[in-house]
Structure formats: C-alpha cells, structure tokens
Amino acid sequence: MAEPKTRKKTSTTSIKPDLSQLPEELLHLISTHLKNCFDVVHARSVCSLWRSTFPFPSSLLRQSYSLPKFHSQLKDLCTLEKRKSKELCTLEKVPLFLFRVRAPDGDAAEYFMGGIGRDESDDHLELPSPLQCSVKVKIPGTEPTLMNILDCQILSLGHQYRMIGCIPKDCGGVSFLPLNKEGGEFVVLLLNYTNVWLVLRSAEMRWRELKELSTAACRELFTFRGRFYASFFNGDKFVIDPSSLEATPLTPHNESNFFIPSGNDELFLVKTDFPTCRVSRLDEEAGKWVEVSDLGDRVLFIGGHRGNFCCSAKELPQGCGLTGNSILFTLGPRNVTFPYKYGVHNTGNAEDDINCWRSSMENRVMILNKYFPVLAFQVER
Secondary structure, three states: OOOOOOOOOOOOOOOOOOHHHOOHHHHHHHHOOOOOHHHHHHHHOOOHHHHHHOOOOHHHOOOEEEEEOOOHHHHHHHOOOOOOOOOEEEEEEEEEEEEEEOOOOOOEEEEEEEEOOOOHHHHOOOOOOOOOOEEEEOOOOOOOEEEEOOOEEEEEEEEEEEEEOOOOOOEEEEEEEEOOOOOOOEEEEEEEOOOOEEEEEOOOOOEEEEOOOOOOOEEEEEEEOOEEEEEEOOOOEEEEOOOOOOEEEOOOOOOOEEEEEEOOOEEEEEEEEOOEEEEEEEEOOOOEEEEEOOOOOEEEEEOHHHOEEEEEHHHOOOOOOOOOOEEEEOOOOOOEEOOEEEOOOOOOOOOOOOOOEEEOOOOOEEEEEOOOOEEEEEEEO
C-alpha cells in the first residue's frame, strides 16, 4: 500500500540586502533619481559608503562670511562698545523652505516655513530601518521637536542672511550682494533699529555709515536682480545700486505697500487698503508698476518683518488648501485668516468693487505660530 505523499515544508527567510556592496555604477544611477536635497540627506543615512559617495547638498549648507565688528567711531550712533578691530562677527546665509505635512484624514494641511541648518551628527549617523529624515522644529514656548519629512511636500523659498556675534544684537535687517559671478567681491548692507545704515565692501573689509535714507524705521530689506531694495513704515521706498550706493526713490509712496520678489524673475508690489488690496508688477524697462489681476500659479506670502515669499502652487498636490493666484497674509493680529483672491463676488454688498483682491472666505487658515524662527499654519478645507 502506497504511503501518502507528504507536503514538503518550505521556509522563507527575508534577507536584508547589503546596500554597502552596490557597485559604483548603481550608486551613480541612484544619484540621478534623487529629486531634491532632502533625498540626498536621506540617502546619506544608509551607510558610510553612501555617505562618502553623496556629498552633503550645498543648498542646505549655511554659507558664512567672517566680517569685522563695527568700527568704534560708530559707538554713539549704534550703542556699540569699543572693541578691538581684529574681533570678528559672522554673516550667515540661511536656506528657507516650506514644508507641507500631509494630514492623515485629508481635512487639513499643516505647513511649516523657516530656515534649515545642518545637523553636525549627519557626518557619522546611520539610522535604523525604516530610514528617517527629519528637521528640528523650534516654536517659541515649546520644546524642540523632530519632524519626519519623508512624507512632506517641500518647496525651496530661497534664503535669508543674519548676523551672528555682532553688537547690537537687534539688527533690523541685513542683505548681501555678490559683485561678480565668481563670488569673490561682495557688498553687505546692514541697519539697526536706530535707523543707522552701515555698508561693507569686501575689497575694504570695513564698515562705514551710509547716509540716512528715511526718517522712519525700515520694514523690508532684500535684493532683486543685483540691487538692494528697502521700504519703510512711512511709505518711503528706495532701490540702491551696490557699486555706487546711490539710492533712487521708488513710487508709489504708500505705507501699506509690500514687496514680494518671485525668484529673480519678477517683483510684485501689494498695496493694501483692508479689506481689499491691489497687486502690481515692476516693469523695469518702462520704469513703472503695472497693475495685474492674475498671478498665474503663484501664492504670495506676506509676513511683514519676518519676510515676504512666493511659491508655485503647482508643486503642491491638489486638496492642500492653497491654490494659485492667491495671497496669504500671516502678519495680522488675529490667528485666523483667509487667502485673498481677485474678483471675489460673495461680499454680501452689491456695491463692492470686485476688480480688486479680497478675502475669499474659503479654506480657513489657522496661524499656529508667527514668530521667529518658524511660521506654522494650518489650511482647512
């Protein structure tokens, strides 16, 4: 009598691949598929071979310059202590990013906007599986927390500059411009709350006072297409040539205007007269501002003293609550706001002018934190 057939037992064992054994050709192929600088940071955490193969992304490095501290002759103006001329301070370039955290329920999207620095532990840190790539978020009044950004939508917003180790510590703004493509020559423009303007050329490496531009305090200081731009709380606006340091007044003169550069391509001016506002674009060839009703896919962020930014809504997935051709004010006293749209009809008043920008009353925005160094807000659908 034949014995019954017995089923052979098979065992499966999951074999963890040794990624450190991949040939250089495959590593090079992987490098071509890393979409952004944070993918590179993620790849560097795999093992020591990957870390040595993929250099730390330069866009995340905080490039810095050693500059002399302010000259003692400005002591009375800037409330400076007399210092030895050999003492230095640091000008640091801080990269800025907008992070959108995907909400699990899909009813809201949370955003964090701020500067990113390099974690010194990156040089020797290998993370366990599943791999993690995180940024430290520090909101005033709370403990620093690590935010996993593997599932975040990330947009670059350019960078800002800040002074470290200088007196006074409450500098109202600092801006930097290279004078040549090689980056060897540069000009630094700095001001503080006493309305003292200082300028430093790399060829001289000494601070000197720039003539007073306005009787009011400066609200915005930034660069656009190789020139400095400054606006003041009384409505004064100037464009400053970095070579001659000549300041040319800009019109219109209005204290409720805000500059928003869109990369190095276009410069917008938002004139507010709440509850409405109007938007103009700078026509450099004609030397005038041209009013516009369509920003394309852009979202303009207006944050006042913390800076104004612009990003592309096309890079954000649908359903995120922020759409193109809109303006988001985050500088008001309230913690609830709405994106501004052009031609809003549902004002409840038939006499209201719709040929302007007005709160859309859609997709409510909750401001979670508006203070340095992180702007945090939530967009509800």
